[in-house]
Amino acid sequence: MNLNPKFPLYLPGVKNGNNNVSIIGANLREDITTLGYYVSENGGIEIKFQNSYHTKEFSSFSAVLKKFIEDRQLQDVKRLGLAVPGPVIDGKSSPARLNWGLDVEEYKRDFGFDRVYMLNDLEATAYGMGLLEDSDLDAIYTSDHPEKGNVAILAPGNGLGEAGYYFDGKYLRPFATEGGHSEFSPRTNVEVEFYQFLNNIYGIVSWENVLSKTGLFNIYRFLRDVKRHPEPEWLSDRLANGNFTEEIYRAAVEDDVMICKITLETFLEFLAREANNLTLKLKATGGLLISGDIPQLIQKYIDKEKFYEKFKISDKMEDMLRNIPIHLVTKDKGALHGIALYSAYFQE
Template identity: 60%
Template sequence: MNSESGYRLYLPGIGSERNKNIAIVAADVREDHTVFGYFKSANGTVDLVEECTYSTKSFSSFSEMAGKFIQEYRLNDIERLAVAVPGPVINAKSAPARLPWDLNAEEIKNTLQLKKVHLLNDLEGFAYGLACISDEALIPIYKSENQPKGNVAILAPGNGLGESGLFYDGEYLRPFASEGGHSEFSPRTNTEVEFYQFLNNLYGIVSWESVLSKKGLFNIYRFLRDVKRHPEPEWLGARLSGGDFMTELFKAAVEDDVQICKISMNTFLEFLAREANNLALKLKATGGLLITGEIPMALKDYMDKDKFYQKFKISDKMENLLKEIPLYLAVDEKAGLKGVAIYAAYCEL
């Protein structure tokens, strides 16, 4: 299957008669909310028929929440269910740290009386969503003159730090999950050493997720405030503690020109460029690197794209490889939901 932007994924069941016009429920599970979609497979893609969002923590299990969606919309023809989960999936089971309950594909299948249930890591699900992503949903940070072939990397800071890749086999791209966001953060400058020590006192092991996530953005801000003594206006402290931290920080930086907020966001983007560099090198992602997630989507208009690209390509010996890697912001919020539906529809022969 080819998307408008040219990502050709390995989907072995795309021409199979048994995968035509099937009913699929897809779910994108997040810490605070879960999005459900009812899809029908058609013409090598999936069509969204119904959609609903629930509060994740309002349910005692995933099966209870999925059952509510199925009952509310009177979905009696479901053949497959696919779930994107924010954590590793091993042997069709997952126990994500940020969710109030575990997931087990066999238990979900038996409880809901379904034929097939798939569990995928959420960033692997997003990777499958590239099969139907449009050019309009990809904002170039750096675009090569010639679209190179090769592996593709995906980096997504949000509630956590998601990472995944697509292996290029010479003809198709094959998505795979990664837990690279939990690899250890390493400082480069004296100030970053101070920042590392600050985080080390809080967490012990300092992962990239402690730097590049909503929690990580807060960690950068409080380091600047509490250790580097950047002044915090009194009105800002009240606003940050009383509202959504990321939204209020962004507003204070852009609308109120508050220096500590601007430095926090610039520091976050510099660290994001560095981890994008790390991931691109580890996966040899010559086919491109996509950045998605709630924070980059919020900062897309604030980001200095040329500065980001210059930071991204810094390397001891690999600048020639890095400087030709296409970089994009992927801003399709439904890509993960569509992706797991694509997987359920076409990854079986």
Template identity: 55%
Template sequence: MVDNIKGMEAKNNFKLFLPAVSAESNNQIQLISVDLQGETTSVAVFGAENGKVVSKKETAYSTTQFSSVSDLINKFISEHSLQNISKISIAVPGPVINGKSAPERLPWKLDAEEIKSKTQISKVYLINDLEASAYGLGNSCENGMVTIYDSGNSSNGNVAVLAPGAGLGEAGLFWDGECLRPFATEGGHCEFSPRTNDEVEFYQFLNKIYGIVSWESVLSKSGLFNIYRFLRDAKQQRQPEFLTEAIENGTFMEAVINGALEKKDRICTMTVDTFLIFLAREANSLVLKLKATGGLYLSGEIPLMMQKFINKEKFYKNFIISDKMEGILKDIPIYLVTDTKTIINGAAVYAAFYHE
């Protein structure tokens, strides 16, 4: 196991399948990219130049202040007096089917045709946010990722992306022999499966709350709190006053992770340690299902906040546990994505160079 986190090589091994990257019609154009989230949505205007996308202006908005994503985009266009926008690309936290999406954490439904009509921009693309993030990995610089583990025996192959945040995002990149082709999954909504007696008790605790217990109920902001309240309510761990205040103030996630870093209270350490065990196990499952010999990329807000813990042996040792596949798992390189703009950048890459 690597003792110290080290910078990933600049080339980052990403050669994405971008069939329209050489199209002259996609050179020297402006496009709008949107990272659509339940609380705060980021909108940026990009220039597409010589096979690269470059962010020129970006603004963050309170999502719920708008009645539609079209109104939000039109506000951005008006504020920055933008003209000659060729395309719009919207990264959505949920499944996209036939240019439509109805994400659970958003106040509105989305339809690419309706957005075209309301924005008067003829090319509008909706893309799952983790699929967009996968495209964004290819646009990240050498400082956008750090190596958690590298056996030195890695090879080309499929890639897995696991991103716990407001929800649990999971995506893959298929290696076709020459390029990587990103695709979305909804694996975060698969059912959680307990392994130990304590985990069975945890499952039963969540089953009374949710009925069906998905991995998103374990590996997300709300999942972190679910682990905590199980330890507090079922395992009789004391709740310290600073966490009581944090729960009331809506800052629980930051407080419990910082509490573990500073070793302020046992329940903080137990919560983070349990989360990391589950994170390693779901990472294991995703890698095996995708046969992701090209690597595992941990992304999202929570892994970034837990960076100092993820580098410890507890994560890696739980990641390689398998009845028959430990020989494959021990050679899977693991990276932490530190670039917080992969979604909005990736949505721009997808619109600029995947489509004519």
């Protein structure tokens, strides 16, 4: 896997060689933790193999790492990189979705790695996007007058990931945010009802309570329980026994179920609005990338023109917003490849 020159990532080790460096990359999620063994070569990375483990079956990340090393009979691996679903401060993290405390110095000491890196998972994903091919991007909106500048990344999945690239005039430098935990604000009378519904559940209502797999369920049950949209009995059974997001999408597209169609349309309207918020806050004149499990699943349902019209609504900034290209990442190289790439070529 080689870097796409359209993503000029700041990775100084690429120029310095850093070939044949062995790396374990790890993507930690609340359901599945995936580890891969990589070797750096020619300014890119090659994955040799990967294993996935059920996160809740392990008491610590060290236990998962030990299992992976034993399963694959690995020896003398030089570097370790971790992508984690939460903030990383001074090489430590305690993600809310995991029961693990994480510390890079612990893994360096106990496993003998030369270097250990840990990034927020969406920051790691931002590095992984440097490995995308042009065909992996679906244009939602292209500008006649695009500008160079910062780039925003919005990724609804298990949670709501938000990150960006700072453009320094030559390179793109990924950075993490915890913007998904900023407070959601309603705009219409119905949204005020929705806010009150969520406020009774959560107290503080964050954008993650709206734009995530849980958020999709929150929209659906608000429509069902508060607005009294009918739910077919057969759908109730499918939602209880299947993958909720997939079943909502299937019922909207294949079965033309009104409550599911409104659920997806409401979700996409909120996605356009938070995309607007993030783009303005980062002054992301270089573009907006939308990633994450949910947008990728419902890609064919997205009305691109309607999304763009919702996205560009602003009090005074429509001129800036209308020049910002928007792309959906259809084949996410993901946090696992991204943390391996970072571990191979980043230099302090």
